[in-house]
Amino acid sequence: MPVSTKPPNRVIPVLALAAFACTWLLDLGVVQPNRIVSGTGYGLYAATGWFGAVVVSSLLAVVIVLATKLTPKRFGALILLLTTALMAQPLLLEVFALRKLPEDSAYARIGLGAGFWCLAFFLALMLLETLGRFKASRRLQFSVVLLVVVSWWFCASREGLSSLSLIREYANRADQFSQALTTHLSLSLGAVAISAVLAFGLALAMVRRERLRRPLLGLVSFMQTIPSLALFGLLIAPLGALSAAYPFLQTLGIRGIGWAPAMLALIAYSLLPMVRNTYVALMEVPEPVVDAGRGMGMNERQIFFKVKLPLALPVIIEGVRITTIQAIGLTAVAALIGAGGFGTFIFQGLGQAAMDLVLLGALPTVFLALAADAILSALKFQRAPR
Amino acid sequence: MIELKGVTRRFGDAVAVDNIDLTIETGEVCVLVGSSGCGKSTTLRMINRLLPRTSGEILVDGEDINNADPEALRLNMGYAIQSTGLFPHWTVARNIGVVPDLLKWPARKRDERVSELLTLLGLDPAADAIKYPHQLSGGQAQRVGVARALAGDPNILLMDEPFGALDAITRENLQQEMLRIQRQLNKTTVFVTHDIDEALKLATRIAVMDQGRIIQHDTPEAILRRPASAFVENLIGKGDRGLKLLGLRTVGDVMARHALPSQPEPLAEVLKETDSLRIALSIMVWQNSGELPVFSEAGEAVGTVTREQLLQGGA
Numbered sequence: 001m002p003v004s005t006k007p008p009n010r011v012i013p014v015l016a017l018a019a020f021a022c023t024w025l026l027d028l029g030v031v032q033p034n035r036i037v038s039g040t041g042y043g044l045y046a047a048t049g050w051f052g053a054v055v056v057s058s059l060l061a062v063v064i065v066l067a068t069k070l071t072p073k074r075f076g077a078l079i080l081l082l083t084t085a086l087m088a089q090p091l092l093l094e095v096f097a098l099r100k101l102p103e104d105s106a107y108a109r110i111g112l113g114a115g116f117w118c119l120a121f122f123l124a125l126m127l128l129e130t131l132g133r134f135k136a137s138r139r140l141q142f143s144v145v146l147l148v149v150v151s152w153w154f155c156a157s158r159e160g161l162s163s164l165s166l167i168r169e170y171a172n173r174a175d176q177f178s179q180a181l182t183t184h185l186s187l188s189l190g191a192v193a194i195s196a197v198l199a200f201g202l203a204l205a206m207v208r209r210e211r212l213r214r215p216l217l218g219l220v221s222f223m224q225t226i227p228s229l230a231l232f233g234l235l236i237a238p239l240g241a242l243s244a245a246y247p248f249l250q251t252l253g254i255r256g257i258g259w260a261p262a263m264l265a266l267i268a269y270s271l272l273p274m275v276r277n278t279y280v281a282l283m284e285v286p287e288p289v290v291d292a293g294r295g296m297g298m299n300e301r302q303i304f305f306k307v308k309l310p311l312a313l314p315v316i317i318e319g320v321r322i323t324t325i326q327a328i329g330l331t332a333v334a335a336l337i338g339a340g341g342f343g344t345f346i347f348q349g350l351g352q353a354a355m356d357l358v359l360l361g362a363l364p365t366v367f368l369a370l371a372a373d374a375i376l377s378a379l380k381f382q383r384a385p386r
Numbered sequence: 387m388i389e390l391k392g393v394t395r396r397f398g399d400a401v402a403v404d405n406i407d408l409t410i411e412t413g414e415v416c417v418l419v420g421s422s423g424c425g426k427s428t429t430l431r432m433i434n435r436l437l438p439r440t441s442g443e444i445l446v447d448g449e450d451i452n453n454a455d456p457e458a459l460r461l462n463m464g465y466a467i468q469s470t471g472l473f474p475h476w477t478v479a480r481n482i483g484v485v486p487d488l489l490k491w492p493a494r495k496r497d498e499r500v501s502e503l504l505t506l507l508g509l510d511p512a513a514d515a516i517k518y519p520h521q522l523s524g525g526q527a528q529r530v531g532v533a534r535a536l537a538g539d540p541n542i543l544l545m546d547e548p549f550g551a552l553d554a555i556t557r558e559n560l561q562q563e564m565l566r567i568q569r570q571l572n573k574t575t576v577f578v579t580h581d582i583d584e585a586l587k588l589a590t591r592i593a594v595m596d597q598g599r600i601i602q603h604d605t606p607e608a609i610l611r612r613p614a615s616a617f618v619e620n621l622i623g624k625g626d627r628g629l630k631l632l633g634l635r636t637v638g639d640v641m642a643r644h645a646l647p648s649q650p651e652p653l654a655e656v657l658k659e660t661d662s663l664r665i666a667l668s669i670m671v672w673q674n675s676g677e678l679p680v681f682s683e684a685g686e687a688v689g690t691v692t693r694e695q696l697l698q699g700g701a
Contacts, residue, residue: 292471295436295544296485296534297461310475 011129012067012078016060019122023056027113029096032165034107035354041113047096056092056119059085063126075134079144082127086148089120090155097163109165111356138378145374165356166363173345173360181364184341187259187334188327188368191266196320198267199274206275207282217276224272228330231268232337235261262339266330270323277319281312314380321376328369332361387412388433388542388574393442395428402428404598405442410591415568415575417585419621420595426578429595430546433576434463446542461488464535464573468547470527472519478504478530479515485538503533506567525556529563536571543575549584561587582621586610586630594618606634632663632699637680637691640699647686656681659688663696670696 027041028048045053063081066074093110102108131141161167170177202220206213226234240256243249254260285308293303335343345361348354388410395403403425410416418426431437433444435456444451451459464485472481479500486496501511507529519527528548535543549557561584568575568588579585585592586606593603594617602614610631613619622630638659657666657678670678670693680689 286469286471286474288467288469288471289473291436292465292467292531293473293484295434295460295465295467295471297457297459297488298484299457302488307473 008068008070009129009133012126013064015122015126015129016063016067019119019126020057020060022118022122023115026115026118028115028119029093029100029113030111031100031102032109032111033105035109035165035168035356036352039111042096042100044115047100048092049095049099052092052095075130078130079127079134079136079140082123082130083144083147086120086123086127087151089116089123090152090161092116093164094155094158094160097160101163109163109168111165138381142374142378166359169345169354169356169360176344177360180340180342180344180361183259183339184328184331184343184365184368187262187266187339187341188324188331191263191270191327191331192320192324194263195267195270195274195323199271199278199319202271202275203278203282206279213279217279220272220275223268228265228269228333229336231265232261232334235264236337239264257338259339261337262331262334266327266334269330270327273322273326274319277322278312278316281315281319282308284315285311317376317380321373321380324372324376325369328365328372332365387445387447388576389443389445389448390429390433391443391445393429393432393444394440395425395432395437396440401598403432403439406595406598406600408593408600408603410574410576412574413572414590415577415588417577417579417589417592418595419579419582419585419592421580424595425598426595427546430544430576430578433542434460434465434544461485461538462540462542464538464540464543466528466531466535466543466545466548468550470519470531472527472530472534474519476518477515478509478517478519478522481519481530482534482537484534485540489538499537499539500533503536506536506570507533508563509533523556524552525560528552528556528560532560532564532567536567536573541574543573543577545575545577547578547580550579550581557584564588582623583630586622586634594621607631610634629664629667632667632696635663635699637661637663637666640695641680641689641691642695643689644687647682647688649685650679650687657691658683663699666691667693667696 023044026043028044030039030041032039044056059081063078066078066081093112093116097110101110127144131144134140136144155161156164156167162171202216206216223231236256239254239261243255249255289307289311290303293307298306331339331341332343332346335341335347342361342365346358346365347361349357349359349361388408390406390408392405392407393403394401394405406425406429408416408429418429420426428437432439433446433451435451446459472478473484476484479497482500482503483496486499491499500515504511504514509526509529514522514526514530519530522530528551531548532545535545549560552560565588577585577588586609589606591603591605592609594601594609594614596617602609602618604612609618610622610627613622636659637657640663641659655669657669657680659680659682666678670676677690677692679687680691682688
């Protein structure tokens with residue numbers, strides 16, 4: 001891969017300096033006597049001693065030097081260095097736990113400080129910038145992300161981090177967690193799948209009949225404007241009445257609260273981006289291309305499946321991507337009406353003022369959204385004409 | 387043979403094509419020429435039923451086209467348009483192979499046909515076949531468009547301003563290619579253009595259209611010599627119609643031919659027997675000479691042409 005060696009990179013040194021300031025000024029970790037009390041914070045030096053402080057600081061110094069150097073291999077070296085740094089970052093917490101956790105207390109735990117988050121954030125930003133400068137292939141980008149995720153997963157499952165509050169919360173709720181994962185995924189992906197089918201039909205109807213366009217787009221836009229919490233609430237009464245009137249619905253699990261209203265609301269929210277993108281994608285297929293296809297003897301079905309649909313697919317997939325990310329986020333809110341999913345942890349945690357429990361719900365939600373984004377972006381990229 | 391009998395096409399109240407009669411003989415190139423909105427494209431698009439006609443009859447080989455299935459009709463009519471309409475998500479080879487595929491030719495026959503056409507249109511069958519349309523220049527894309535129109539070996543070729551969006555040099559090249567291909571294949575062709583020079587160059591017969599009517603339908607020479615109305619006279623341009631006339635005939639028609647062709651030393655710029663009289667005159671003026679040697683395509687000296695022969699030939 002050709003690497004431009006012209007100007008020294010300015011972005012990476014600035015980010016590295018910011019990371020340096022954050023790690024020295026903010027708390028790296030917190031020691032809590034139990035899960036509610038906020039505990040005492042420790043900076044980088046206090047938490048990991050001179051060894052950790054030297055490693056982190058010299059790493060950032062090397063990054064700055066490398067980024068400003070004009071050697072041709074610098075971005076390759078930076079990728080290697082930053083990936084290793086991100087992979088090894090949880091080890092700082094292990095050192096911290098080893099040094100500062102009181103051994104006599106069964107409830108004591110360590111929490112993540114702002115310094116830790118900032119370090120991870122800036123390291124990730126620098127890695128992104130480097131990958132961009134390196135013009136890294138999608139495969140390399142994917143491998144880097146996978147390496148970091150696997151490494152963090154591996155660190156989290158080690159004995160040394162068992163005192164981390166997030167992992168304690170998880171250990172207490174391992175069964176609930178996997179159930180929440182299943183519920184969250186099936187609710188959001190189910191809603192996306194159903195609304196994709198519905199939206200495709202609606203978009204087709206709009207393409208066929210121009211006068212359906214305004215009322216249909218108006219309807220789906222209107223549904224988008226209702227606040228999510230209100231829509232979840234509004235569905236309780238009619239669904240409750242329905243299931244009371246037809247008891248067999250209850251055996252299917254359709255009640256005023258639970259998955260049924262959540263699913264309906266999620267579908268309603270998913271319709272707008274999906275319908276709009278599908279409609280626009282189908283309408284924006286260039287007219288001469290369709291004309292040529294027809295003029296050469298394609299019938300309408302062949303024009304649709306061989307020309308219009310393949311050309312519209314990248315934009316349609318973009319709609320699915322937006323919708324999926326949105327649905328994963330909204331599913332967290334649906335926990336309020338008893339639909340389950342990671343939102344359950346978030347609201348429980350808020351109720352108990354246990355921030356780590358909130359994180360246990362929020363982090364997987366964010367992770368799921370990012371994963372969906374990555375997968376569908378890759379799919380769209382692959383479908384786009386080269 | 388394509389026959390249009392009293393064909394009319396209305397869009398609402400507006401009459402786009404007004405009761406036209408036109409016969410296009412098998413193997414001839416009929417060029418419909420006129421300014422924008424004169425109904426020439428509409429006429430073309432009625433022939434392959436992309437537009438339904440309001441009234442009248444269109445017959446292909448004596449058979450009313452409304453009796454045929456529209457898709458089957460179009461599969462037998464090559465179709466090339468100004469914006470090429472190449473499928474952006476398919477390679478050049480797949481674009482050219484679209485009609486053979488629709489006709490369900492076996493894959494080998496189709497692939498052979500595709501490389502045959504790429505060669506015919508002056509493209510590289512190996513390197514260009516795997517390109518995508520956005521990787522082609524305008525001229526290359528239009529060559530692919532023409533190749534695609536020819537792929538199913540149709541009896542009829544419909545071309546709607548195919549070279550209209552190209553620069554002058556590329557257009558000139560493609561017109562030469564068209565003439566060469568037409569000499570080889572002899573397809574019945576309906577060609578729409580607003581460029582009278584293009585029409586004079588390519589046509590067996592020209593149909594001049596204005597406001598939905600055919601003003602004059604005749605050979606290029608007859609149109610130049612006897613324009614039917616002031617409109618046609620304006621269209622062909624009074625100033626240089628003599629020169630245009632010279633452009634219609636080739637040097638080979640008027641020159642004094644040698645008994646035996648000879649092989650001279652190669653020269654840089656020579657007059658070929660396939661060049662038009664107009665080019666011959668231009669070279670004479672440029673070199674200030676009254677007589678020029680004429681060479682064949684193979685480079686042999688085959689005759690001479692004098693200024694007098696030129697002017698008599700043009701008259």
